[in-house]
């Protein structure tokens with residue numbers, strides 16, 4: 032006999048778990064996760080920032096709508112607030128000034144920004160090279176958050192369980208069928224689960240899950256991103272470092288437990304897989320750090336990679352599919368899946384369980400996967 036629930040979610044990353052917590056207010060929810068632990072893929076490999084220097088208006092609106100959740104999380108979350116306030120500094124050379132001004136105009140509708148000259152940049156981030164060819168212009172948002180990703184994931188899982196929801200680990204969906212209004216998912220280990228609503232929150236594998244269910248894919252593109260950590264200069268105050276990024280997508284860095292983390296902001300097309308760092312991007316991260324800062328990257332302490340998955344318009348896909356009743360997409364969270372997860376979960380609960388629509392500036396049509404048919 033299949034184990035039946037009202038809603039079956041494929042994927043125990045931040046998308047699946049945040050949706051499970053929200054939907055467990057209304058229904059019996061089961062989450063199937065292929066790995067033996069939650070957050071093994073993208074959700075456990077991120078830079079864990081909440082900031083507004085990425086995405087477009089819609090992504091920023093989803094981020095803003097999620098912000099208060101991190102400041103005052105509900106019961107069940109072990110950390111209050113859910114992260115550490117961390118300034119965000121975006122800097123530019125002289126020739127990049129116009130791009131910085133454009134970004135400033137975009138972000139200023141969502142966050143309070145300060146304009147910084149060289150002196151202000153040096154005060155906030157003493158590691159940057161200044162002067163000719165260096166950081167000449169900056170914008171700072173003093174109110175970014177370095178998210179506690181462990182507390183975030185575990186908090187959503189705890190909430191789900193408290194409300195009667197179930198997590199099945201080591202439950203890789205292998206076949207998906209729909210019959211008489213019910214989705215039936217068989218796992219590789221032979222467990223069978225069924226529900227009238229199936230949520231596809233499988234991250235980089237979301238199009239693979241759709242194909243398995245005979246649903247039209249949305250054209251999801253998983254892209255690899257790499258992060259390295261290395262020793263900071265002896266006198267550097269890593270805890271005080273802002274999350275610092277070039278105005279173009281070249282490099283970002285910040286403090287990481289007495290060390291520095293950095294990414295070359297790579298977007299390497301990939302199959303859905305257990306992404307591993309490539310030597311080239313590891314070297315590129317070190318090179319770009321040395322190019323833009325006074326730091327010598329002498330010994331790389333750790334390195335990892337994860338997949339950020341994008342829809343064709345780089346906005347998330349949230350909503351029911353047009354070609355299979357009860358098949359719900361929750362995919363394409365790109366590089367903003369943690370920071371938008373509270374709002375995305377409430378949007379999911381609104382579309383499936385009829386909760387009030389939570390984000391006034393974003394419409395269901397803008398998020399609907401039907402736009403890719």
Ligand SMILES: Cc1cc2nc3c(=O)[nH]c(=O)nc-3n(C[C@H](O)[C@H](O)[C@H](O)COP(=O)(O)OP(=O)(O)OC[C@H]3O[C@@H](n4cnc5c(N)ncnc54)[C@H](O)[C@@H]3O)c2cc1C
Nearest residue numbers: 042044045046065073074078079080204234337368369370
């Ligand atoms: C290097 C890097 C830096 C990032 N920085 C940030 C940041 O600073 N801020 C931010 O908000 N976001 C950031 N992101 C993006 C963020 O991590 C993602 O948007 C988010 O984790 C996506 O969550 P998800 O649940 O959709 O995917 P995942 O976490 O990948 O979860 C999908 C899950 O589905 C499971 N699954 C797949 N197939 C099956 C199957 N057949 N059966 C059962 N389960 C299955 C997988 O095992 C996986 O656990 C970053 C990402 C990377 C890689």
